[in-house]
Amino acid sequence: MGPRTITSTPVELTPLGFGASGIGNLHRVTPPGDAEAAVGAAWAAGIRYFDTAPHYGLGLSERRLGAALRDRPRDAYVVSSKAGRLLVPNEQPRGVDDEGFIVRDDLRRQWDFSHDGVLRSIEESLERTGLDRLDVVYLHDPDDQWRQAAGEAMPALAELRDQGVIGAIGAGMNQSAMLARFLRETAADVVMLAGRYTLLDQSALDDVLPAALESGKSVVAAGVFNSGLLSRDVPAAGMTYDYRQAPQPLVARALAIADVCATHGTVLPAAAMAFPRTHPSIINVTLGMRTQEQVERNVRLHHQHVPESLWDDLRARGLIRRDVPTQSGQGRGSQCP
Known part of the structure; x- marks a missing residue:
């Protein structure tokens, strides 16, 4: 079974995708070399869809995924990330993140499904990954914020999709x-x-x-x-x-x-x-x-x-x-x- 297209978009996904929460130190530390080797093995196996998020390791997953993909042909793979949680300075760090990732908590997550918050989230994800674009952007866990997510965040994503900045948009929950x-x-x-x-x-x-x-x-x-x-x-x-x-x-x-x-x-x-x-x-x-x-x-x-x-x-x-x-x-x- 070959790649399938997200309906009505130019984005094709291989049937098997690489979820990058683990390389963001979910539940335990993943050494940098292991993270790079994992992405390399996925590439060697023909996987061309990679999913990450700011939430995963307070940006660590995005940084590691972007670094591992940086020398690959950009048109040969699809990357999705997510919006809804901005990463902001943590004024009261305790040393380690308290949301399941084994990383320093110098940053904290701030819910934001506003139009400007989505634009800022995408810009910061591009900075962390070092990529020129995100192919897919999902709104991340808007369980308690339907009104703003549907009324502000999704229209913001739709504008970027219609401008050709993003290939496809959606939500993940x-x-x-x-x-x-x-x-x-x-x-x-x-x-x-x-x-x-x-x-x-x-x-x-x-x-x-x-x-x-x-x-x-x-x-x-x-x-x-x-x-x-x-x-x-x-x-x-x-x-x-x-x-x-x-x-x-x-x-x-x-x-x-x-x-x-x-x-x-x-x-x-x-x-x-x-x-x-x-x-x-x-x-x-x-x-x-x-x-x-x-x-x-x-x-x-x-x-x-x-x-x-x-x-x-x-x-x-x-x-x-x-x-x-x-x-x-x-x-x-x-x-x-």
């Missing part, structure tokens, strides 16, 4: 209901849906995925491992689901899905990566990666054959919803990232 509103009610071309269309959570079928089909717009799937529980062949107690310890019933369900995967000649994480692509609106799966080894493992899983009969079996056993669609060819292993 861990919930699906508001993303449906962005698709239906704003100029968004694409949304990044985190964790709400996975083997353990198909709630996006109730809102954002129908909205994408109705509006003819595109969806990027992230968080397909639900922060960990679907990332191993055999799930275990103590693993995380949506960044918290997974409840035992979910662990049991993940184990049951893993058993069915085995009977179909595949493994749970390969199925978790293939599953979102069964929906016709989902054009890309983006995974967080921080080392060369992680990239190479994810690419192997991406290429692993996942038979469409698996989805039928999971439906029949009540392990996924019966209204999960199957798009012929999307659930099969691909020969290119």
Whole structure:
């Protein structure tokens, strides 16, 4: 399966994307050499879509990603970043960031979905990455700020897109209901849906995925491992689901899905990566990666054959919803990232 275009835009995404939160020291320190090697391995594997954000490591992810890509042909890859959190001086630093990234907290995040805030955010992201442009810009987690995000930030992004400064615009969130509103009610071309269309959570079928089909717009799937529980062949107690310890019933369900995967000649994480692509609106799966080894493992899983009969079996056993669609060819292993 080759690159797919974000509907009504010139932007093409490879089916597998590189999520750069990990190289921003999410939860643990990633040495600079590991970050550079991870981006290099992704490039060698044919991955050409890279997603970052100011939030990730208080700018560290953007700086590292930009440095790793700087000598690559600019027209050969796509970079997305996000707006909504400005980075401003922290008047009361405590030493280490308190939002999950192991970095100094000389800066802090300041919510800002105003027109000027979006323009400033993009300008500062360009400075940190050293790139000449951002191909895609998402509004980042506007859960509590719909009015300003829809009324000021999205029109600001639309102006830049219509001027040719940005290729595509949208929003990225861990919930699906508001993303449906962005698709239906704003100029968004694409949304990044985190964790709400996975083997353990198909709630996006109730809102954002129908909205994408109705509006003819595109969806990027992230968080397909639900922060960990679907990332191993055999799930275990103590693993995380949506960044918290997974409840035992979910662990049991993940184990049951893993058993069915085995009977179909595949493994749970390969199925978790293939599953979102069964929906016709989902054009890309983006995974967080921080080392060369992680990239190479994810690419192997991406290429692993996942038979469409698996989805039928999971439906029949009540392990996924019966209204999960199957798009012929999307659930099969691909020969290119």
